[in-house]
Amino acid sequence: MTASDKMIASDTTGRRWRFGAPPKNPTKLALTAIAVGVILAALSWLTLDNLYLALKALELDGTAATIILVILGIGALYPLRPACRSIARARSSRRALEQNDLVNARIDTAASRDAAWISISLSVALAIVLIVVEFFIANDLAVSRTFFLLPLMWETLPLILEAFITNIYIFLIAEVLVLVVGLIVAIARFTPGEAGRPIRALAVIYTDIFRGLPAIINIYLVGFGISLTGLPILKDCSQETFAIIALTLTNSAYVAEIYRAGIESIHWSQIAGARSLGLTYMQTMRFVIVPQAVRRIIPPMLNSFISLQKDTALVNIIGAMDAFNQAKIIASNHFNLSAVTTVAIIFVVITIPQARLVDRLVERRRLAGGM
Amino acid sequence: MALIEIRDIHKNFGGHTVFNGMSLEVEEHQVVCLIGPSGCGKSTLLRCINGLEPIDNGEIRIHGERMTGPGVDVNALRRDVGIVFQSFNLFPHMTVLDNVTLAPIQVLKVPRAEAEARAMELLKRIGLEQKATSYPDRLSGGQQQRVAIVRALVMDPMIMLLDEITSALDPELVSEVLAMVRDLAREGMTMLLATHEMGFAREVASKVCFLYGGKVHEEGPPDQIFGDPREERTRSFLRQIIDAGRL
Known part of the structure; x- marks a missing residue:
């Protein structure tokens, strides 16, 4: 039998293992980690010194501040720990190789490289933190004073929180409406048969228009336009109601698409x-298809709620007194943006638990195998 | 008059001819097994009889009533003709009991308590009453398929269509499902089943039909079809089954 007749390319005698070479020397990488760590420690101390001067200018210096700064200064040395470990393992790897102990040489090399990379990545993270800190203390604390004037933030917090109730009111009602309207539009899009064609067409036109229309323009048109039309009942609605109507119109188009994907x-x-x-078709939708679809789309649905909550800040363009509008008034009175930062923080803080919830749900579905 | 009359049906699936003038009759209390190579239209035939798929030409009559073409109330038809699928198609978001009682409550408007009592009685007969509150994913494949059969039976169908109901099961779970079908046959249920379980077909069938070329290529009593097939194509199909160790 010739070689070409066989299923395997060659027999074991004709071919050498490619597999037993000695490990690459990790010393260079370990030394790099040391160098980067030393440079970053020096830069950290420089920054801490600047920070000390800044605190002195704010009359916040004292024993406590000094102790904290010293601790931070010692902490800046931390990336050097894995770097030193890397050097040590690199040395023992070389020793093992001299004694022809390939197995231990490999183990030590791997450990050395791991430790070096850990050290370098810590240094990189530290460098980014330093840049941010420098940004805040640069130009005689200009950034900090503009965005984070603590006394002003504290003083205006009650006003902001009170105004934020408007945002909560808008998004809670809009979310409920969006859930209902979105489902109706999605179901309309699946209306079967010839008779369903006009309904399907309407659903498509609706989603096309309101997905394309920027929310801020929609709010502007609804908020100012409807009261100008003089239509009975509608013209007397509050700005909050107009905001709810506009946000429901926009977001229902997105949510209808989420429902559709789920179905x-x-x-x-x-x-x-x-x-x-x-x-029947409708019974199948109601008892079998939609309940399963809803379970699958909870994560994207929560995501769209988060974006709806943020969109409530847009209502300030029609003059509704929400938290952002309140903060803007404070900002122009005090010529300082710290109150706006407060609003920003509130928005972020309320969305974080929801974002984590989405992550958990996605993870759980992945573990459950798709259902 | 046969209970199911399939007369000269034609069907095309995107250029592929599934039925090319197929005709078949099933008498009341008969168990008819459909065998044949994959793609020969066994499953499609069952789906057409249940109105899940339209046919292009010809007609299907059940109990003398035409049930293909325009003006047929497929929902009413399906109350009389139950179908069980290869992949069970249980509803994963409902408990076993809810799976079984959904159709009686929503379609037949049976009061919930009555529907649940009837469902529990059937589940008890197959020894799954303690699984009533479990979800389908907690059940083995064989248990899921038996629940699917109960879900169809609880509608008191006049005819049962079984579409390769053991093909998705591990070998050791096949017998529990087949035992249930055997009981149904003994009780006189009219059944039409597509199957690859040749031994079982030979045991329970009143008639075996070999489907090939969009038609019933050969039909006859099981002993004749399996023991002395007349057509060359039937013989080569059965030879392949024997070579695979499945008969």
């Missing part, structure tokens, strides 16, 4: 199973 993701065999039992 389409349900395997057709579920429809076959339900229809084969004699359930």
Whole structure:
């Protein structure tokens, strides 16, 4: 039998293992880690010195501040720890190699490289933190004073929180409406048969228009336009109500698409199973398809709620007294943006738990295998 | 008059001819097994009889009533004709009991308590009453398929269509499902089943149909089809099954 007749390319006698070479020397990498660590420690001390001067200017210096700065200064040396470990393991790797102990040489080399990379990545993170700190204390604390004037922030917090109730009111009601309207639009888009064609067309036109229309323009048009029309009842609505209407119109278009994706993701065999039992189309949707779709789309739905909550800040353009509008008034009175920072922080703080919840739900679904 | 009459049906699937003048009759209390190579239209035929798929030409009559073409109330048809699928198609978001009672409550408008009592009675008969509050993903494949059969039976169908109901099961779970089908056959249920379980077909069938070329290529009593097939194509199909160690 010739070689070309065989399934394997060659027999074991004709070919050498490629596999047993000695490990690459990690010393260079370890030395790099040391060098980077030393440079970053020096830069940290410079920054801490600047920080000390800044605190002195704010009359915040004292024993406590000094102790904290010293601790931070010692902490800046931390990346050097894995760097030293890397050097040590590199040395023992060389020693093992001299004694032809390939296995231990490999283990030490791997450990040395790992430690070096840990040290370098700590240094990189430290460098980024230093840049941010320098930004805040540069130009005689200009950045800090503009965005984080603590006494002003504290003083105006009650006003901001009170105004934020308007944002909460708008997004809570809008979220409920969006859930309902979005589902109606999605179901309309699946209306079956010839008779359903005009309904489907309307649903498509609605989503196309309101997904394309910027929310801020929509709010502006609804908020100022409807009161100008003089329509009964509608013209007397509050600005908050106009904001709710506009945000519902915009976000329902997005949420309808989320519902649609969810409904389409349900395997057709579920429809076959339900229809084969004699359930009508609408019963199949209601009891079998939509409940499963809703479970799948909870994470993207929460994401769209987070973005709706942020969109409530847009209502200030029609003069609704929300937290952002209140903060802008404070900002122009005091010629300082710290109150706006407060609003920013509030928005971030309320969305973080929701974002974590989304992560948890996604993770749980992944573990459960898709359902 | 046969209970199911399939007369000269034609169907095309995107250029592929599934039925090319197929005709078949099933008498009341008969168990008819459909065998044949994959893609020969066994499953499609069952789906057409249940109104899940349209046919292009010809007609299907059940109990003398035409049930293909315009003006047919497929929802009413499906109350009389139950179908069980290869992949069970249980509803994963509902408990076993809710899976079984959904159609009686929503379609037949049976009061919930009554529907649940009937469902529990059927679940008890197959020894799954303690699984009533479990979700389908907590059940083995064999248990899921038996629940799917109960879900169809609870509608009191006049005919049951079984679409390769053991093909997705591990070998050791097949027998529990087949035992249930055997009981149904003994009780006189009219059944049409697509299957690859040749031994089982030979045991329970009143008639075996070999589907090929969009038609019933050969039909006859199981002993004749498996023991002495007349058509060359039937013989080569069965030879392949024997070579694979499946008969």
